[in-house]
Amino acid sequence: MESIELGVISYAHPHAQKYAAAIAACPWADLVGIAGLGVNSDLAAEEAKRYGVPYYADYLDLLTRDDLAGVYVGTEPRRHLEVVREATARGKHVLCDKPIALTLEEADEIIRLTREAGVKLMVPFNPRFQLPLMKVKAALESGEAGELVSVFAIKYGKLPTKIPGPADYGWLVDPKQAGGGGFLDIGIHAVDALRWLAGSEAKRVYAHVGTALYEGLPVDDLGTMTVEFENGVVGALSAGWANPDGYPTWLDVRFEILTTGGAFLIDSPYHDYWCYDGARAERQYWWRRDVDGLVAEFVRAILEDREPAITGEDAQAALAISLAAYESSASGQVVALEHG
Amino acid sequence: MAGEQIKVGLIGCGNIGAGGHLPAYAHVPEAELVAVCDAVGELAHAAAERSGAAAYTDYRRLLEREDIRVVDICVPTYLHAQAAIAAIETGKHVLCEKPMVHTLEAADAMIKAAQKAGVKLMIGQVRRFDHRYTSIKAQLDAGKVGKPVFIRRAERQFLPFPPDAWQWDPKRGGGVILDIGVHATDLFRWFLDEDAVEVYAVAKSVREAAREAGSFDHAMITCKFDGGGVGFAEASWAYPQGFGGTLYAQLDVVGTEGKIQYADKDTNPMLTYTTEKGHELPRYFRFMSTTEYAFEEEIRHFVRCVLNDREPAVSPQDARAALEMALAGQRSAETGEPVSLPLRKEVE
Numbered sequence: 001m002e003s004i005e006l007g008v009i010s011y012a013h014p015h016a017q018k019y020a021a022a023i024a025a026c027p028w029a030d031l032v033g034i035a036g037l038g039v040n041s042d043l044a045a046e047e048a049k050r051y052g053v054p055y056y057a058d059y060l061d062l063l064t065r066d067d068l069a070g071v072y073v074g075t076e077p078r079r080h081l082e083v084v085r086e087a088t089a090r091g092k093h094v095l096c097d098k099p100i101a102l103t104l105e106e107a108d109e110i111i112r113l114t115r116e117a118g119v120k121l122m123v124p125f126n127p128r129f130q131l132p133l134m135k136v137k138a139a140l141e142s143g144e145a146g147e148l149v150s151v152f153a154i155k156y157g158k159l160p161t162k163i164p165g166p167a168d169y170g171w172l173v174d175p176k177q178a179g180g181g182g183f184l185d186i187g188i189h190a191v192d193a194l195r196w197l198a199g200s201e202a203k204r205v206y207a208h209v210g211t212a213l214y215e216g217l218p219v220d221d222l223g224t225m226t227v228e229f230e231n232g233v234v235g236a237l238s239a240g241w242a243n244p245d246g247y248p249t250w251l252d253v254r255f256e257i258l259t260t261g262g263a264f265l266i267d268s269p270y271h272d273y274w275c276y277d278g279a280r281a282e283r284q285y286w287w288r289r290d291v292d293g294l295v296a297e298f299v300r301a302i303l304e305d306r307e308p309a310i311t312g313e314d315a316q317a318a319l320a321i322s323l324a325a326y327e328s329s330a331s332g333q334v335v336a337l338e339h340g
Numbered sequence: 341m342a343g344e345q346i347k348v349g350l351i352g353c354g355n356i357g358a359g360g361h362l363p364a365y366a367h368v369p370e371a372e373l374v375a376v377c378d379a380v381g382e383l384a385h386a387a388a389e390r391s392g393a394a395a396y397t398d399y400r401r402l403l404e405r406e407d408i409r410v411v412d413i414c415v416p417t418y419l420h421a422q423a424a425i426a427a428i429e430t431g432k433h434v435l436c437e438k439p440m441v442h443t444l445e446a447a448d449a450m451i452k453a454a455q456k457a458g459v460k461l462m463i464g465q466v467r468r469f470d471h472r473y474t475s476i477k478a479q480l481d482a483g484k485v486g487k488p489v490f491i492r493r494a495e496r497q498f499l500p501f502p503p504d505a506w507q508w509d510p511k512r513g514g515g516v517i518l519d520i521g522v523h524a525t526d527l528f529r530w531f532l533d534e535d536a537v538e539v540y541a542v543a544k545s546v547r548e549a550a551r552e553a554g555s556f557d558h559a560m561i562t563c564k565f566d567g568g569g570v571g572f573a574e575a576s577w578a579y580p581q582g583f584g585g586t587l588y589a590q591l592d593v594v595g596t597e598g599k600i601q602y603a604d605k606d607t608n609p610m611l612t613y614t615t616e617k618g619h620e621l622p623r624y625f626r627f628m629s630t631t632e633y634a635f636e637e638e639i640r641h642f643v644r645c646v647l648n649d650r651e652p653a654v655s656p657q658d659a660r661a662a663l664e665m666a667l668a669g670q671r672s673a674e675t676g677e678p679v680s681l682p683l684r685k686e687v688e
Contacts, residue, residue, distance in 0.1 A: 149544065149546050149558065149578065150544070150558065150560070150574075152494065152560070152574045154492065154592070204676070206540050206542075206562065206678065208562065208564060208570050210568070210570075212489040212490060212568070212570075212594075212596075213489065213594070213595075213596055215596075222489070222490055222594065224490070224492070224562060224570055224572045226540070226542050226560050226562060228542055232544070234542050234544065234560055236560045236572070236574065238490070238492050238572055238592075242490070242592075242594045242599060243599065244485075244597065244598045244599055247599065256494065256574075256590075258546070258558065258576070258578060258579060260546070262580045263579050263580055265587065265605075332538070332678065333677075333678070334540075334676065334677060334678070
């Protein structure tokens with residue numbers, strides 16, 4: 001069976017462990033090396049040991065490996081451009097975690113570099129590979145569900161600095177490194193999902209984004225946005241770090257979807273069960289199928305030499321909508337988006 | 341109570357009047373429903389037969405009865421002011437269905453008339469009497485989630501009426517933002533304990549009836565408050581038939597120290613299965629949007645306020661504020677821009 005060699009660069013992002021595991025498990029890929037870059041390099045080294053693959057203190061040493069086809073980039077978004085520049089210079093495909101960059105200009109540059117190098121660029125937005133949303137998208141595409149009218153969605157998580165374990169995710173609450181707070185961090189997945197379900201570009205955005213829950217937090221923790229797409233679909237999203245300590249689920253996702261043919265209510269993107277440990281109840285998701293699906297899509301796109309399901313342009317469009325939400329919140333006005 | 345009873349006249353025996361309010365009187369011993377009125381004779385007589393009250397087709401005749409101290413108004417929204425002011429001017433205390441009325445001018449006329457006559461006026465913002473929401477309000481008041489800062493609300497149903505029904509008509513019923521949105525705007529004010537400074541709404545005409553009537557049946561409404569709170573509502577009549585029952589309402593209240601979540605479907609205590617229909621969540625209340633008990637509590641509260649000469653828990657100013665927010669939402673949906681409060685008069 002055809003397969004390719006992939007590596008992981010940086011454990012700065014809380015998703016890195018999940019992607020390393022999904023790459024290791026992917027039938028068409030082998031995890032062949034892990035590089036530390038920035039925070040949580042100890043964790044990266046530990047993981048390399050666990051997977052029995054070399055650890056690279058300098059990620060350029062990983063990128064110069066001839067057998068390496070591509071990398072998952074789990075750095076803070078401010079480093080994405082730098083890493084993509086090095087990876088594309090060596091002809092490596094890039095699975096770059098979200099948001100693609102801190103600015104639309106950086107996103108442009110990342111897209112240009114990968115196009116010129118002729119490598120694949122994909123940004124993993126989980127909802128596209130969550131089974132309930134895949135069913136909805138299929139029902140919309142087949143016409144079975146009629147036309148999409150609106151999506152009323154939430155995406156709530158807990159404050160990332162409360163993620164258990166020794167890893168340091170403090171950069172997620174540093175505006176210089178993360179570019180935004182809870183609304184950007186957790187919301188951008190749903191922003192992409194709204195645009196994907198709508199099958200249209202955003203036209204107008206109105207939002208309120210702020211620091212409502214954690215006094216003194218240097219970034220926003222909660223936001224609410226209404227987005228109108230060119231085809232008339234309305235998206236409504238509330239997203240942020242709204243799940244308090246002790247809440248039984250880390251992640252809450254709801255998509256409530258009205259179509260001209262009916263409605264879909266998605267209460268959770270994953271299959272779950274409840275675990276009671278004597279003190280409290282916790283909801284456990286038993287399969288993160290979306291991460292496996294995202295990695296498989298990236299790998300298949302490389303093997304089949306085709307565009308991945310989620311492109312750099314998609315990621316840039318999601319970033320543009322998110323940034324428009326921040327702009328609307330600051331100005332109190334509706335922000336109109338232009339599309340060339 | 342010592343057996344003291346107040347005689348009540350019900351004006352309007354349509355969906356809410358006959359379906360919601362009328363049966364509630366049987367469970368409010370402080371009140372005696374003695375007269376029912378509807379311009380449609382059939383409806384008045386059917387209501388009279390069910391309740392044992394006298395039937396009227398002209399509300400002015402009902403208002404002439406001196407034994408009636410409380411009038412319960414369940415006529416279409418655009419007729420609220422006319423009926424309420426007529427009742428107030430005959431010295432009756434008035435309980436009037438939500439939304440208060442369809443314009444701020446009419447709302448102010450109602451308030452002024454009640455002040456002048458020295459009678460009580462309460463608008464039936466029935467969520468404030470619904471056990472689900474009074475329980476959540478008690479948790480908020482007890483500080484269980486810290487300071488509430490964000491409320492996300494969905495109120496959705498399939499409006500079962502034909503396109504010529506007044507509910508669809510922007511002039512007579514106001515469409516979904518006024519009719520359903522006013523529940524959300526009132527809930528936001530009540531829970532946040534703040535006043536709104538800005539409303540933004542995006543709305544659509546989804547169903548054929550809404551398009552024919554030229555009104556909105558689906559809306560996303562954002563309300564910003566003076567204390568920093570935010571309310572976000574989906575108000576809709578466009579959801580499929582059968583959806584409204586056990587899936588009507590959803591509520592998240594996010595506070596600085598916790599969160600409260602409510603959804604009708606999560607609290608439905610029973611699931612039935614039949615080979616013919618498959619899985620069903622049974623409906624326990626005629627209106628899932630409002631339990632029968634909420635109408636009972638609302639009526640009981642108002643009647644007790646009259647009996648004991650106390651101020652009702654929902655003031656006319658509360659109802660006016662909820663209306664003003666809904667009207668701002670309507671204007672925002674029409675113009676595409678956020679609308680600041682207080683609402684300036686429409687320049688025609």
